[in-house]
Amino acid sequence: MAAATLARRIGRSGVAVMKFKSPPVNSLSLEFLTEFSISLEKLENNRACRGVIITSALPKIFSSGLDITEMCGKSIEHYTEFWRAVQEMWLRLYGSNMVTVAAVNGSSPAGGCLIALSCDYRIMAENPKFSIGLNEAQLGIVAPFWFKDTFVNVVGHRIAERSLQLGSLHPAPEAHKLGLVDELVPEEKLMEKAAAVMAQWLALPDHARQLTKTMMRKAVLDRLVAHREEDIKNFISFVSKESIQKSLRMYMEMLKKKKS
Numbered sequence: 001m002a003a004a005t006l007a008r009r010i011g012r013s014g015v016a017v018m019k020f021k022s023p024p025v026n027s028l029s030l031e032f033l034t035e036f037s038i039s040l041e042k043l044e045n046n047r048a049c050r051g052v053i054i055t056s057a058l059p060k061i062f063s064s065g066l067d068i069t070e071m072c073g074k075s076i077e078h079y080t081e082f083w084r085a086v087q088e089m090w091l092r093l094y095g096s097n098m099v100t101v102a103a104v105n106g107s108s109p110a111g112g113c114l115i116a117l118s119c120d121y122r123i124m125a126e127n128p129k130f131s132i133g134l135n136e137a138q139l140g141i142v143a144p145f146w147f148k149d150t151f152v153n154v155v156g157h158r159i160a161e162r163s164l165q166l167g168s169l170h171p172a173p174e175a176h177k178l179g180l181v182d183e184l185v186p187e188e189k190l191m192e193k194a195a196a197v198m199a200q201w202l203a204l205p206d207h208a209r210q211l212t213k214t215m216m217r218k219a220v221l222d223r224l225v226a227h228r229e230e231d232i233k234n235f236i237s238f239v240s241k242e243s244i245q246k247s248l249r250m251y252m253e254m255l256k257k258k259k260s
């Protein structure tokens with residue numbers, strides 16, 4: 001597999017850097033999600049690793065979100081496997097005991113935004129051309145409850161409600177103002193800043209920080225664990241509707257037309 005790549009820099013600092021590299025836009029295919037989850041699991045089980053910085057190896061794009069082609073014209077079995085992989089990735093990342101820092105070096109719509117929101121801290125390149133948000137409504141689809149819960153836990157109910165209903169993609173300065181990202185820095189300083197933030201978080205005893213993180217996130221994680229099969233059924237019934245398939249096809253066509 002060659003989708004998400006992991007530069008193994010778990011030196012004395014105990015910090016790994018994971019760089020997404022799945023051209024052209026780091027879309028989250030089944031293969032990508034599977035590799036990402038396996039990489040996270042390996043790091044989680046590595047006692048030498050206490051933190052991970054997640055970033056992109058591609059210019060201008062952190063991740064374009066779920067791979068829309070995985071949700072178009074496929075079988076029920078495929079939708080089931082795909083959605084389980086999306087859930088798995090989120091459960092691992094949001095529930096990670098490691099310190100997780102997103103160094104958002106490009107645009108990050110929908111599932112890409114979810115990855116950033118699931119980290120402990122988000123630093124974004126201060127380029128107003130880069131945007132981030134849960135734009136599902138713009139595609140005629142609905143962000144699942146656990147995307148919404150993750151968003152609410154970062155920005156609060158009112159901002160999440162407005163942003164979700166409008167399917168807003170916020171340019172970096174606006175995302176910072178809303179609290180969607182914690183800091184903006186010049187792109188060339190992004191990794192340096194991420195390492196500094198990581199060092200600050202790792203200065204605390206792991207057990208206290210981990211128990212606190214669990215306390216803050218457990219209810220939201222438990223909700224998906226308790227409703228996992230129901231959530232898969234919901235996804236299948238939603239994505240199998242002809243009206244939704246039509247919306248997704250039109251959106252893909254719009255992306256292609258935008259180029260020409």
Ligand SMILES: CC/C=C\CC/C=C/CC(=O)SCCNC(=O)CCNC(=O)[C@H](O)C(C)(C)COP(=O)(O)OP(=O)(O)OC[C@H]1O[C@@H](n2cnc3c(N)ncnc32)[C@H](O)[C@@H]1OP(=O)(O)O
Nearest residue numbers: 024027064065066067068069109110111141234235238255
């Ligand atoms: C009950 C619950 C039910 C449903 C919930 C489902 C939840 C879904 C969450 C999601 O994540 S949905 C995905 C949302 N993603 C987007 O809306 C992003 C769409 N992409 C873009 O806006 C742009 O591509 C970009 C800003 C990321 C990059 O722009 P640019 O650099 O100009 O590249 P292109 O637009 O030319 O794209 C290159 C190439 O990649 C294809 N592509 C882009 N995004 C996706 C994607 N998410 N999935 C699959 N393919 C994607 C695009 O069509 C181009 O393909 P070509 O064949 O024309 O080269």
